[in-house]
Amino acid sequence: MPTMDLSNYKGVFVIGEQRDGKIHSVTYELLTRGRALADDLGCQLSCVLLGDEIENVQEVIYRGADKVFHIKSPALKNFLPRPYRNAICRLVEEEKPEIIVAAATTTGRTIMPLVAARLNTGLTADCTELTIDPETRILLQTRPAIGGNIMATIKTPNHRPQMATVRPKSAKPAPADPTRTGEIIVKEYDGAVFMTPEKFLRFVKDTTQQVNIEDADIIVAGGKGMKSAEGFRLVEELAEVLGAGVGATRDAVELGWTTYPHQIGLSGKTVSPKLYIALGLSGKIQHMAGMQTSEVIVAINKDPEAQIFKVADFGIVGDVFEVVPMLIEAIKKIKATA
Amino acid sequence: MNIVVLIKQVPGTDNVKMDPETGVMIRSGKDTIINPLDENALAEAVRIKNSRDDVKLTAISMGPESAMKALKEAVAMGADAGILLSGRVFAGSDTIATGRALSAAIKKLGQVDLIICGERATDGETGQTGAMIAEFLDIPVQTYVSALEVKDNSVIVKRTVEGGFEYVEVPFPVLVTVNKDINEPGFPTLDGKLKAKQVEIPVWGNEELGLDKSVLGLGGSPTRVVKVFSPKLSRDTIMRKADGTTGPVDELIQFLTGKEVL
Numbered sequence: 001m002p003t004m005d006l007s008n009y010k011g012v013f014v015i016g017e018q019r020d021g022k023i024h025s026v027t028y029e030l031l032t033r034g035r036a037l038a039d040d041l042g043c044q045l046s047c048v049l050l051g052d053e054i055e056n057v058q059e060v061i062y063r064g065a066d067k068v069f070h071i072k073s074p075a076l077k078n079f080l081p082r083p084y085r086n087a088i089c090r091l092v093e094e095e096k097p098e099i100i101v102a103a104a105t106t107t108g109r110t111i112m113p114l115v116a117a118r119l120n121t122g123l124t125a126d127c128t129e130l131t132i133d134p135e136t137r138i139l140l141q142t143r144p145a146i147g148g149n150i151m152a153t154i155k156t157p158n159h160r161p162q163m164a165t166v167r168p169k170s171a172k173p174a175p176a177d178p179t180r181t182g183e184i185i186v187k188e189y190d191g192a193v194f195m196t197p198e199k200f201l202r203f204v205k206d207t208t209q210q211v212n213i214e215d216a217d218i219i220v221a222g223g224k225g226m227k228s229a230e231g232f233r234l235v236e237e238l239a240e241v242l243g244a245g246v247g248a249t250r251d252a253v254e255l256g257w258t259t260y261p262h263q264i265g266l267s268g269k270t271v272s273p274k275l276y277i278a279l280g281l282s283g284k285i286q287h288m289a290g291m292q293t294s295e296v297i298v299a300i301n302k303d304p305e306a307q308i309f310k311v312a313d314f315g316i317v318g319d320v321f322e323v324v325p326m327l328i329e330a331i332k333k334i335k336a337t338a
Numbered sequence: 339m340n341i342v343v344l345i346k347q348v349p350g351t352d353n354v355k356m357d358p359e360t361g362v363m364i365r366s367g368k369d370t371i372i373n374p375l376d377e378n379a380l381a382e383a384v385r386i387k388n389s390r391d392d393v394k395l396t397a398i399s400m401g402p403e404s405a406m407k408a409l410k411e412a413v414a415m416g417a418d419a420g421i422l423l424s425g426r427v428f429a430g431s432d433t434i435a436t437g438r439a440l441s442a443a444i445k446k447l448g449q450v451d452l453i454i455c456g457e458r459a460t461d462g463e464t465g466q467t468g469a470m471i472a473e474f475l476d477i478p479v480q481t482y483v484s485a486l487e488v489k490d491n492s493v494i495v496k497r498t499v500e501g502g503f504e505y506v507e508v509p510f511p512v513l514v515t516v517n518k519d520i521n522e523p524g525f526p527t528l529d530g531k532l533k534a535k536q537v538e539i540p541v542w543g544n545e546e547l548g549l550d551k552s553v554l555g556l557g558g559s560p561t562r563v564v565k566v567f568s569p570k571l572s573r574d575t576i577m578r579k580a581d582g583t584t585g586p587v588d589e590l591i592q593f594l595t596g597k598e599v600l
């Protein structure tokens with residue numbers, strides 16, 4: 001086991017994200033996480049942004065960072081693994097952070113394994129909780145695995161930096177505080193850092209993903225208990241009056257009542273909205289793996305023994321075709337008076 | 339053209355037991371399957387193989403002796419050869435140690451042009467192994483690939499990312515990790531089944547890889563599982579029964595307003 005002098009490593013890094021020069025809100029979620037860790041350790045929180053021109057970098061300070069490292073190059077405009085890896089590794093060598101946290105997005109989940117392997121350190125995937133062990137000052141990283149059946153707490157005791165990706169939507173962005181001050185450092189590395197055989201061709205928006213349910217505050221989801229494509233319309237109707245996203249179980253998707261981008265669960269999307277309303281779905285573990293961290297869960301199901309009631313905050317035992325129309329009417333009434 | 343597909347054997351049911359002391363999965367060896375996305379990886383490799391006549395397709399797995407079954411299945415589905423990395427020295431590997439061992443096995447094969455992995459496995463679910471292997475081989479990686487086009491000296495991949503698709507071109511050698519949209523997994527063929535019966539699948543240990551033991555297995559893993567526990571699923575549920583009146587719905591609305599989620 002190679003030994004390294006761990007005390008040389010100080011400070012917390014979060015890896016922010018941008019597209020088209022606009023900072024993605026997941027960056028602010030990371031700042032909430034990073035701020036808590038930095039405060040516990042009594043150290044600085046730095047946010048790394050990779051890109052060309054980036055708008056509103058000051059916002060990152062307002063949301064909790066002490067420092068921003070903006071690694072700036074036209075080569076970083078779009079995401080390519082190699083230039084990103086090289087730039088992050090270079091900065092880590094210069095700054096030696098003890099912790100690096102990124103989002104468990106397609107970008108974060110690609111770049112972090114490359115950086116961890118290059119630096120020969122541990123990486124924990126998809127964490128839902130990060131805390132500091134008060135005795136050892138080591139990062140404790142908790143994550144679900146095996147389809148949500150278990151939780152594991154993992155640490156990296158003898159290597160630095162300690163690295164983790166965290167689930168999007170598992171922390172709330174802090175409100176912007178314009179009185180906060182901090183330093184913005186622009187890093188312009190020499191061209192060799194950004195050399196790569198990869199060629200970015202183009203980005204194409206997915207128009208079928210009109211409601212990005214991962215970003216929805218409210219989700220109404222339906223299962224096999226909706227009985228038919230026509231019955232499933234009731235799910236969509238309730239979603240419409242609430243301004244919510246539509247979710248579904250795998251069974252409902254396989255029956256063709258809605259499309260795969262709406263599937264929630266182990267082999268679909270993971271969501272964590274403020275409110276999740278489950279209609280006519282049983283709450284099998286593979287479905288719950290994608291929604292159990294929702295803030296408030298409501299279930300309507302005719303079977304009082306349905307598993308979904310175990311994770312629900314409010315449950316109504318009854319026929320969806322009787323209860324949901326009443327609910328739609330009641331919500332329409334509130335919206336009309338609001 | 340040499341293609342390698344990496345195949346992980348995973349539990350076939352969701353009743354996985356964990357050793358509460360060590361945090362290591364207890365595998366019974368029974369009821370195991372090829373990780374579903376690795377079947378997509380394999381199907382993609384077979385598709386490429388069938389579209390040209392110069393492809394040698396090797397499936398590699400690291401795991402217990404019982405993972406031989408997964409490799410035989412891979413041959414039945416179209417792989418030409420299989421290699422099993424097995425032995426106590428690999429036990430307890432995290433993704434870094436797994437990536438190191440698998441990359442060393444790939445290096446031993448000589449020139450490999452394309453390596454295909456699943457985006458993630460259904461048990462450990464980190465989705466880290468593929469990219470780490472690419473890093474240890476020092477070759478480019480493309481992740482979340484939902485379509486792949488092989489050109490003369492490169493691949494063009496379509497990546498499914500948040501809000502859309504990215505198209506990237508990368509020259510060989512390259513490692514890609516695939517998601518389930520890339521294809522429909524294949525089936526064993528009659529020909530393949532015959533071949534699977536006859537094929538010798540070598541079992542490699544560290545004698546074949548020649549790595550420093552300190553980088554393998556639990557000892558070579560920077561991460562440690564501190565504890566494993568069941569997620570606290572249950573909440574205090576307010577239960578009402580539909581009774582034909584709007585009573586339960588009115589109460590629900592009040593509850594939601596109180597929680598400030600409406």
Ligand SMILES: Cc1cc2nc3c(=O)[nH]c(=O)nc-3n(C[C@H](O)[C@H](O)[C@H](O)COP(=O)(O)OP(=O)(O)OC[C@H]3O[C@@H](n4cnc5c(N)ncnc54)[C@H](O)[C@@H]3O)c2cc1C
Binds near residue numbers: 225226279
């Ligand atoms: C590897 C793997 C991955 C999987 N991935 C996913 C995934 O990503 N997402 C997912 O959802 N599933 C997934 N599944 C499938 C999962 O195991 C369940 O089969 C599925 O979630 C069940 O869907 P459901 O709740 O709609 O149907 P059911 O389990 O059939 O439940 C229907 C429910 O509707 C209720 N009901 C019926 N009629 C009415 C009525 N009139 N009024 C009120 N209630 C009524 C019933 O009481 C019942 O509880 C996966 C399975 C495997 C093995």
Ligand SMILES: Cc1cc2nc3c(=O)[nH]c(=O)nc-3n(C[C@H](O)[C@H](O)[C@H](O)COP(=O)(O)OP(=O)(O)OC[C@H]3O[C@@H](n4cnc5c(N)ncnc54)[C@H](O)[C@@H]3O)c2cc1C
Binds near residue numbers: 344433460465
């Ligand atoms: C509860 C739990 C939590 C864990 N958390 C972490 C963690 O946060 N960080 C960490 O470093 N390790 C972790 N591990 C260890 C990790 O699961 C193992 O290192 C494992 O070898 C990689 O498994 P995976 O399921 O994560 O693979 P993934 O990285 O999800 O697999 C992606 C692809 O890589 C290929 N692949 C992966 N493993 C093999 C293999 N053995 N043989 C052939 N191909 C393979 C396959 O193509 C697969 O589709 C954890 C293990 C458990 C049991």
